[in-house]
Amino acid sequence: MPVLTNIEELKKLQDKARAEKADREENKTTIILGMGTCGIAAGANDVAAEIHSELKKHKIDAEVVSVGCIGMCHNEPLIDIQQPGLPRVTYTKVKPKMVGKIIEKHLVQGEYNKRWIYGQLPTGNGKVIEGIPAYDELPFYNKQVRIALKNCGIIDPESIEDYLASGGYGGLSKVLFEMDQIDVIEELKDSGLRGRGGAGFLTGMKWEFCMRAKGYPKYIICNADEGDPGAFMDRSVLEGDPHALLEGMIIAGYAIGALEGYIYCRAEYPLAIERLKIAIEQACELGLLGDNILGSGYSFNLKIKEGAGAFVCGEETALIASIEGKRGEPRPRPPYPAVSGLWGKPTNVNNVKSFAITSQIMVHGAEWFNSIGTKKSTGTAVFALTGKIEHTGLVEVPMGITLREIVYDIGGGIPDKMKFKAVQTGGPLGGCLPEEALDTPVDFDSLTEAGATMGSGGMIVVDQETCMVEFARYFLTFASAESCGKCVPCRIGGQRLLEVLTRITNGEGKSEDLDEIELISEGMREGSLCALGQLTPGPVISSLRFFKEEYEAHVNENFCAAGVCAGMFTYEIDPVLCVGCGLCVKPCPEDAITGEKKIPHVINQAQCIQCGACYDVCNLGAVLVKRKHELDMVEPA
Secondary structure: OOOOOOHHHHHHHHHHHHHHHHHHHHHOEEEEEEOOHHHHHOOHHHHHHHHHHHHHHOOOOEEEEEEOOOOOHHHOOOEEEEOOOOOEEEEOOOOHHHHHHHHHHHHHOOOOOOOOEEEEEOOOOOOOOOOOOEHHHOOOOOOOOOOOOOOOOOOOOOOHHHHHHOOOOHHHHHHHHHOOHHHHHHHHHHHOOEOOOOOOOEHHHHHHHHHHOOOOOOEEEEEEOOOOOOOOHHHHHHHHOHHHHHHHHHHHHHHHOOOEEEEEEEOOOHHHHHHHHHHHHHHHHHOOOEOOHHHOOOOEEEEEEEEOOOHHHHOHHHHHHHHOOOOOOOOOOOOOOOOOOHHHOOEEEEEHHHHHHHHHHHHHOHHHHHOOEOOOOEOEEEEEEEEOOOOOEEEEEEOOOEHHHHHHHHOOOOHHHOOEEEEEEOHHHOEEEEHHHOOOEOOHHHHHHHOOOOOOOEEEEEEOOOOHHHHHHHHHHHHHHOOOOOOHHHHHHHHHHHHHHHHHHOOOOOOHHHHHHHHHHHHHHHHOOOHHHHHOOHHHHHHHHHOHHHHHHHHHHOOOOOOOOHHHEEEEEOOOOOOOOOOOOOOOOOOOEEOOOOOOOEEOOOOOOOOOHHHHHOOOOOEEEEEOOOOOEOOOO
16 A cells, blocks of 8 residues: 555545445455454464364355454454344354354354354444344443443454554544644543553643653653553553554654654563554554654654563663663652653653553544543543453443442352452552442542552452452562562562561461561552552552451461461371272372372371362362361361
């Protein structure tokens, strides 16, 4: 395609892309395959191979298109079949052996196997198939509002034509030809958009600080260093709609007067990086990126910087140091990056989702965006919903929705008829909230007031089988290991806090440990250089606040009600019930179980690591779980 030299040429290309898409929908059979990281991990590559094989076998002329994650990670692999003039019909949890039956029934016989169908996505002509629910009628989607995730799972992320057909680069063209820098910033300020990276600072004000800062050149940086356990919001946007990020960054560059930008993405996201590279190349070829964009006189270039996976590089000053080729360590602020950032020049750093939303605000206006959500937290929030919940996946909801609605209405509640216990928001530096807090509105201020944080969008649900002391220790293990070590409160405080929690979970806790947790946590919050150290105690403090009785039971009674703290109990074999079948010997990872056939076996306590493998396989009830300090029976792990 030729380089676009003006806005009229862009509009013509958008119209052409829309017409070609409409023509495909009316005249071509298309099979859409979910090929985000979650889909591939669930087996989408094998499903794809079967699709091509079956199409060839039946001599069916169909186009196979790969898309990113549409959010239903719990239903992967996903395939949609769209016949001429009809909606997309979604099949879920597709195994390779199912593909032949689906294609034969759907495309050869013209029938729908409703047992495997999830729902339908209507296309431009508005036609629907009777008897198959639309996505917006289904619990997982009917409370969602998709802005950042608008195109994810819908368009081909490696096709700039698909992005243009969806209105892509319309926000950029409006900005370049109808708005000056102040107009863009004021529109963003009026929208109330707050940064989606965790801190929730007003994006428009951040841009304005950088625009007004003295110094040149200026830089735009996208923070895509998503390192939270269980978080995949940014990755999904990069894999499913990379052009949305590029468009938002170009708009930001125009607003602050930057000619160059960096996307800092961790190397553990190879698919995201591959699709970003393709998107950048396509945008450059069309003249939407590079010199004299659309003949406007504005130039902007983008580079990808692959991070090595240090969690601390999610902090903007550490990230900047990493781009400069230095050790990824935070520095004191002020000066803030808006004044002195990359190579000492004014720099604006925002999250993937913040940039992805920007272009739509420019197209639809500030009033449209701030009509969604709450007065102080406008728009939507994107969450990676994981843990003990039926519908794991990616959700985008209006700010102000309650935790209960997300967990039970969208997430489908707790599996296996278990009871909800807590939800951790804000990732490993966030906080956990108990059942009493389920009616808390999900917005920046309400979550903070409740004792948690919004963070960048991780949400982990746990049930009654989770020990909250061990749960806090798990996050603390991660956060303390990721400390860069530059400041003493974080480097030493995290380790001392971890030692206390490890002691407690090993059954060696003392009553004064609970006071020590508070003391160390306060020191870390007050003295740490960056948010990593300041927020590391978050899960510990919130779990101690809402589940203090569990900590006290661990310390005072050497008792873990959930039965997961291995240091508090032992496994023993009852010589009366054991028949010497040997079933427990093989799964023991430490070879701690000995005994002759048909003679009661024995567990060597010095070797046993309390993994519970022997308990799980014994169908005679001969493996008993006992407290270390008492012989009372407790619930098994």
